[in-house]
Each structure stands twice: as structure tokens, then as C-alpha cells.
Amino acid sequence: xxxxxxxxxxxxxxxxxxxxxxxxxxxxxxxxxxxxxxxxxxxxxxxxxxxxxxxxxxxxxxxxxxxxxxxxxxxxxxxxxxxxxxxxxxxxxxxxxxxxxxxxxxxxxxxxxxxxxxxxxxxxxxxxxxxxxxxxxxxxxxxxxxxxxxxxxxxxxxxxxxxxxxxxxxxxxxxxxxxxxxxxxxxxxxxxxxxxxxxxxxxxxxxxxxxxxxxxxxxxxxxxxxxxxxxxxxxxxxxxxxxxxxxxxxxxxxxxxxxxxxxxxxxxxxxxxxxxxxxxxxxxxxxxxxxxxxxxxxxxxxxxxxxxxxxxxxxxxxxxxxxxxxxxxxxxxxxxxxxxxxxxxxxxxxxxxxxxxxxxxxxxxxxxxxxxxxxxxxxxxxxxxxxxxxxxxxxxxxxxxxxxxxx
Numbered sequence: 001x002x003x004x005x006x007x008x009x010x011x012x013x014x015x016x017x018x019x020x021x022x023x024x025x026x027x028x029x030x031x032x033x034x035x036x037x038x039x040x041x042x043x044x045x046x047x048x049x050x051x052x053x054x055x056x057x058x059x060x061x062x063x064x065x066x067x068x069x070x071x072x073x074x075x076x077x078x079x080x081x082x083x084x085x086x087x088x089x090x091x092x093x094x095x096x097x098x099x100x101x102x103x104x105x106x107x108x109x110x111x112x113x114x115x116x117x118x119x120x121x122x123x124x125x126x127x128x129x130x131x132x133x134x135x136x137x138x139x140x141x142x143x144x145x146x147x148x149x150x151x152x153x154x155x156x157x158x159x160x161x162x163x164x165x166x167x168x169x170x171x172x173x174x175x176x177x178x179x180x181x182x183x184x185x186x187x188x189x190x191x192x193x194x195x196x197x198x199x200x201x202x203x204x205x206x207x208x209x210x211x212x213x214x215x216x217x218x219x220x221x222x223x224x225x226x227x228x229x230x231x232x233x234x235x236x237x238x239x240x241x242x243x244x245x246x247x248x249x250x251x252x253x254x255x256x257x258x259x260x261x262x263x264x265x266x267x268x269x270x271x272x273x274x275x276x277x278x279x280x281x282x283x284x285x286x287x288x289x290x291x292x293x294x295x296x297x298x299x300x301x302x303x304x305x306x307x308x309x310x311x312x313x314x315x316x317x318x319x320x321x322x323x324x325x326x327x328x329x330x331x332x333x334x335x336x337x338x339x340x341x342x343x344x345x346x347x348x349x350x351x352x353x354x355x356x357x358x359x360x361x362x363x364x365x366x367x368x369x370x371x372x373x374x375x376x377x378x379x380x381x382x383x384x385x386x387x388x389x390x391x392x393x394x395x396x397x398x399x400x401x402x403x404x405x406x407x
Contacts, residue, residue, distance in 0.1 A: 001240045005271040008044040015240065015266060016233050017046050020226060025057075028149065028196045033221035038377050039310050040267040041226050042201045043275070045313045047151050050198070059147045062086050067154035070162050071114050072178060073129040079150075080106055082136055087141065101140050108133050115174050131181045135189060142191030143266050149196050156201035156208050160317065164212070165307040172212050179209070179217035187220065202310065207372055228264040231255070237266060241273050247280065253288045258261055260296045263393040268299075271307070272396075275299050301397035308400040311378065318372075326353055327369050328405070331392075334379055335402040340391025346370075 002013050024046075027033055035043050051061045062082040062192065069075045089094060112130040141148055159178065164171035186192060199205065199221065200395075206223060208214045211402050235254050242248040249257070258264060261272050275298040279291045300308075315324040333341045333349050350369075351362045370390070374378050378397075379390045392398035 001237075001244055003241055003245060003270060003274050003277070005267055005274055008042075008048060010045070010048055014045055014049050015237050016229060017042070017049065017226075020046060021050055021053055024198075024224065025053060026388070027224070028054070028198075032197040032220065033199065034205060034218060034221040034223045035198060035376070036204055036206060036223055036225050038314060039202045040307065041377070042267060043226065047153070047198060047200060049147060051151060054149045059149050060086055060141075060150045061151070063151040063153065065153045067157040068243055069158045070164055070166070072134075072163075073109060073112050075158065076109050076130055076134045076137065079134070080109060083137065083141055087144075090144075090146075093374055094146075098144065100142055101136075105133060105137050105140070112137050115170055115177065122233060131177070131185055131288070134181065135185050138186055138195060139189045139191070142189055142195050144194075147194050147196070149198060151198045152200075154201045155199050156203045156205045159205075160203065160208050172214075175212070176214050179214065181328065183220050183403045189306055202214065203314055203317050204376060206375070211319065226265075229266060229269065231258055231264070234264040234266075234269050238273060241270070245277060246387070247273075247277060249288055253292075256292050257288055257295065260292050260395060261318060262395045265394075268394060268396065271299055272296070296396055297399065299396040300403070308397055311397060311401070312404070314376070323365075323369070326350060326365065329353060329371065330366075330369060330373070330390075331378060331401060332405045334390050334392060335398050335405070338391065338398065339384075340379065340389045341387045342386055343390065346390060 001015055004013055024033065035047065037043055048063075051063065055061045062085075064078045066078060069078060080102070084106070087098050087102065090098075100166050108128065112128050112133050113132060159175045163174050163178075167174065175228055182197075186195075194342055205218060206215075209218055230236075235251075235258065237255070238249055238254045243338060257276065258269070258270060261268055272295055276288065276295045279294055279298065280286060280288065283291070312328070315327050318324075319327060330346050333346055346368050347363065350366050351357075351359070354362050354365065357365070373390070374381065377393055380393050382389050382391060392401070
């Protein structure tokens with residue numbers, strides 16, 4: 001296994017997650033899935049591993065990244081393109097049954113009506129709503145004697161940054177229509193049970209719909225997250241990496257390193273191992289246990305801004321400016337120490353920022369932000385002698401956050 005901390009991993013470089021893949025496979029028999037979590041926790045890697053498993057089980061599998069799609073028509077174009085490519089590999093009999101229909105759908109996509117677009121009233125009277133054409137596309141593959149998995153990556157980016165923010169007048173209404181189409185129209189098509197969907201993104205679709213009062217639109221999606229590795233799983237990863245690079249860590253050294261990371265998502269185990277390798281190469285003869293803290297500091301240094309900046313940016317992407325500011329203030333408080341901050345102190349911090357709000361309103365805003373930060377992996381809750389505390393899950397992120405927000 002190579003020491004890779006960055007791009008999605010596949011093949012021999014994909015480590016562990018066998019139980020998670022089996023769980024996802026079972027869920028896909030009856031559910032569409034929404035894979036939640038921030039960047040760098042392996043969503044794309046496990047999605048592709050799942051795709052390979054489903055293909056081996058006889059399913060047809062396609063993947064599209066829709067981050068660059070500007071509107072609903074661009075989404076349908078991308079979907080049509082990957083389905084066209086995948087169906088071209090069917091046997092002649094099946095291909096002949098769909099090829100003419102696919103060509104006709106492709107010709108119609110360019111003329112579909114996009115709500116909210118300037119000049120829509122000037123379109124030809126024959127222009128169709130995009131949902132009609134998209135539904136025909138799904139109905140076409142659903143009638144084949146095949147099972148399908150369609151993996152859509154970065155759907156929340158398209159819905160939030162392209163549609164809602166790109167169309168202030170009707171963007172929210174368009175996103176609701178998009179999600180309603182997915183929840184109702186698609187699921188109502190004949191043969192729809194043969195088509196399953198896996199959706200993910202670097203910002204949370206769950207948070208997006210809650211912020212815009214449309215949480216009901218995703219209630220048919222089974223929401224799943226990727227737990228961090230257990231200590232034995234992370235230790236096994238370090239053993240594999242150590243064997244690959246001639247750097248076998250003693251059990252106590254491995255345990256110390258993992259305890260210093262805290263949140264054992266595989267990317268951060270890989271990243272810490274990479275930094276430890278670099279420090280040991282620069283200091284021949286040094287004992288690994290003497291370099292653990294320096295390793296965590298190295299991970300959290302400014303060179304890692306690309307790894308951690310998205311945690312801060314994600315708040316601005318998902319939340320209204322004032323709400324994102326409140327979230328940052330709470331995280332600043334929690335970042336002060338490794339043990340985090342007491343709930344009462346965090347609530348008082350929020351109250352200072354909202355002098356005109358009632359105590360009940362302040363509490364409700366805190367609860368909403370607390371749940372977002374818990375769900376998105378920023379912090380976790382721990383009970384102690386002084387009551388409940390909220391602390392960063394990932395120690396390198398805490399150090400980066402504290403450094404970035406300290407004058």
C-alpha cells in the first residue's frame with residue numbers, strides 16, 4: 001500500500017472498509033443512499049470501491065461529478081452522456097432497443113425549459129420542462145433487464161452554488177423542484193426499483209435542505225456516514241505502511257501517534273505517517289516517539305492550508321454569513337484547548353453575539369449549530385466532571401484552527 005494522502009485511492013491502496021462496503025451493498029437493495037461527511041474522509045474512495053463491488057455483482061454502474069453543472073439541463077446532459085456510454089457496451093439486442101430513444105432524448109435536451117432563466121418566455125412553445133426529459137431518460141434504462149447504480153458526486157455544490165446563489169429570485173424553488181423530481185417523479189417510474197442512486201458531496205445536502213426549509217425533500221434517501229477507523233484498524237494500516245516503507249513502528253509508538261491524531265479517518269493516518277517519515281529522514285537516529293508531537297505540528301502547519309482551509313470555507317458555503325460567523329466563534333472557543341469548551345461557555349459566547357435575542361432563541365440557535373458541527377465532524381461531545389464539553393475531533397485541525405484565528 002502506497003503512502004497516499006490526497007486523491008481518492010483504489011485497488012491495493014484502498015485499505016479496510018470491508019464491513020462498510022457490505023453495509024452499503026445491503027442498503028442499496030432497498031434504498032437510495034446519501035453519503036455524508038466533509039472532504040478527506042474517503043467518500044469518493046469508498047464510493048468507487050462500492051461501484052466495483054456492484055459491477056462484479058452484475059449491476060450497471062455509472063459515475064458523474066456535477067460540481068461544474070450550471071443548471072438542470074447541464075445535469076441532464078451529463079447523465080445522458082454517461083448512460084449513453086454505458087449502454088453502448090450492452091449486447092446488440094439491448095443496445096438496439098435503446099439507441100434510437102437515447103438519440104431522440106439527446107436532441108431534446110438542448111431545448112428543455114429551465115425555470116428562472118432569463119428569456120425563458122421567448123423559447124419555442126414546444127420546449128419541455130427538464131423533468132419530463134430527465135424522467136424519460138431514467139425510464140428508458142429502467143425498462144432494461146439490468147440493475148443500475150448511478151453515483152452522483154458534488155450534487156450539493158450544483159444545487160447551492162450554481163442554482164440557489166446563481167438565481168436569487170427562483171433558485172430555492174428550483175432546488176425544491178429538483179429534489180421533488182428525484183423523490184417523487186423518479187421513484188414513481190415503472191421499473192424504478194431497478195435504478196439505485198448514491199449521492200455525495202463535499203458540503204452536506206442535509207444541512208443545505210435544512211437551511212432552506214426543505215428537509216422533507218430528502219426523506220426517502222438513506223443517510224449514511226463513514227465512521228473513523230477503530231484503533232486496531234488504524235494500527236493495521238500503519239503496519240502495512242511501515243512494511244511498505246521500511247518503517248515499522250513499535251506498538252507503543254503507533255498507539256501514541258494515533259492518540260495524537262484522535263479522529264482516525266484513513267486520510268489523516270496517511271498524512272501523519274507521511275510527515276513522520278519526513279521527520280525521521282531529516283533526523284537520522286531519532287526515536288519515533290520523540291517526534292510524535294512534531295508530526296502533529298507539521299500536519300497542522302501552514303503548508304497544510306489546502307488540507308484544512310476547506311473546513312472553514314465549508315461553513316461559509318453552507319450557512320448564511322451571520323450564522324457562519326456564529327459557528328466560527330463557537331469553534332474558536334472550542335479550539336483553545338485540547339479538551340474543548342463547556343456547553344455553558346459556548347452558549348454564553350453565542351449570547352454575547354446576539355444581544356437582542358431572547359434566551360430561548362439563543363438556545364435554539366446554539367442547538368442548531370451544535371448539531372451541524374457534530375454532524376459535519378468538526379467536534380464531538382464528551383461528558384466530564386464539569387458537565388458536557390465540545391471538542392475538536394481532529395487534533396491537527398484544532399491546532400490549525402487555533403493558529404489561524406489567533407492574532
